[in-house]
Amino acid sequence: MDTQVLIIGAGPTGLTLALDLARRGVGFRIVDASPAPFAGSRGKGLQPRSMEVFHDLGVIENVLAAGRFHLTMRAYDGREVLREWDVHEGRHPTVERPYASTMLIPQFRVEQILRDALPAGTVEYGTPLTSFFQDDDGVTAVIGSQTVRAKYLVGCDGGKSFVRKRLGVQFVGETHEDQRMLVGDVRVSGLDRDHWHSWGGRADQWLALCPLPGTELFQFQASGVGEPSLELYRQIVRERTGLDDVVVHDATWMSLYRTNIRMVDRFRVGRVFLAGDAAHVHSPAGAQGMNTGIQDAYNLGWKLAMETLLDSYEAERKPVAQWLLGMTTAIMMSGNPFERRGDETLQLSLSYRTEDGPGLRAGDRMPDGITDQGRIFDLLRGPGFVTLDLPDGPVLVRPDGYVAAIGRSAIDAYFGANPVTQLHHHRVAAGAAA
Secondary structure, three states, X not given: OOEEEEEEOOOHHHHHHHHHHHHHOOOEEEEEOOOOOOOOOOOOEEOHHHHHHHHHHOOHHHHHHHOEEOOEEEEEEOOEEEEEEOOOOOOOOOOOXXXXXXXXXXXXXHHHHHHHOOOOOOEEEOOOEEEEEEOOOOEEEEEOOEEEEEEEEEEOOOOOOHHHHHHXXXXXXXXXXXXXEEEEEEEEEOOOOOEEEEEOOOHHHOEEEEEXXXXXXXXXXXXXXXXXXXXXXXXXXXHHHOOOOOEEEEEEEEEEEEEEEEEEOOOEEOOEEEOHHHOEEOOOOOOOHHHHHHHHHHHHHHHHHHOOOOHHHHXXXXXXXXXXXXXXHHHHHOOOOOOOOOHHHHOOOOOOOOOOOOOOOOOOEOOOOEXXXXXXXXXXXXXXXXXXXXXXXXXXXXXXXXXXXXXXXXXXXXXXXXXXXXXXEEEEEOOOOO
């Protein structure tokens, strides 16, 4: 084998998987057809659960330094402010939920932070996948001008995924041709950077300009059709704001978004896996796409290292994708995509439970807390399983921060069924969690 895992696509999903495999000592290559890193914002909302993932991966400090919480929404009629509100009002960090609300951070900055955490030159740009086939022992792929042999291949190559199409996996769902949105990253004068600005009482006259933290850019979002161009964006801003002093100067990225609501019928075919937008696309409402891809990768990484639980990847992530499509569609169809949303959008309540019941159960996210040994999330940080000896009994936590088993007999049964010869099993004696 030339490598253990071949990752196709270097967006947030592929980079998260690469970083997770790197800390496990699993050999991988990550390639991307684009000649350079993606330069647009596209996704710009990072959910609390993704921040918890980045805490474990050791990049949370850089992420928090590059983003912003609680940006106030402001709706206008021309220059008149009609309303101000905070979508996440009242959501503040707690001991169990240290990251309590969605953070604004452009996708290109998330990618940069993940990329910088890898050794320089790890991502091979300008290296398209042009063919692959698999057999019982591995996958043979042609990337660029090379033929590579890998034990597994993971398609993280977006909504137009070559991997998915080559596999012949169905992308089930629908395209809403009547729901289109012009998006882009623009430089604008005449607006402050302390509000997310919006105009337009009708859906077909809607415009929003959101400052992107850590940059001089605003993300432009507007209902409309036509080929994206600087002149079109300037025209929309002039007409919908009615203001002469709000001026679009230039754009670093522009795109026309069509609403697609689709997901695959399979996340795995033999030794090939699909993750992120290659497996599910949906309405942008609720800021879920980038986050769900990050968590697809986080669920898959430790299983690729362990190899004995790979079938559980689809079993756990497919229901999440189904829920995601329904939830984001409901938000979009509500007509109020910027209103306060339920906690489900924070992705902290997502669970892999196989049984119902009150309290913490196997399959639930392990909450943070303070013990006499330190912070739980810091005790869990790292690539291995962790046993927390809590006052109510021992809890075995999986490498992705979800509870594997509760109680000594259940933990022994888990390890009996799932040998962890490739992962470290740590025992942490912890006092009462706060």
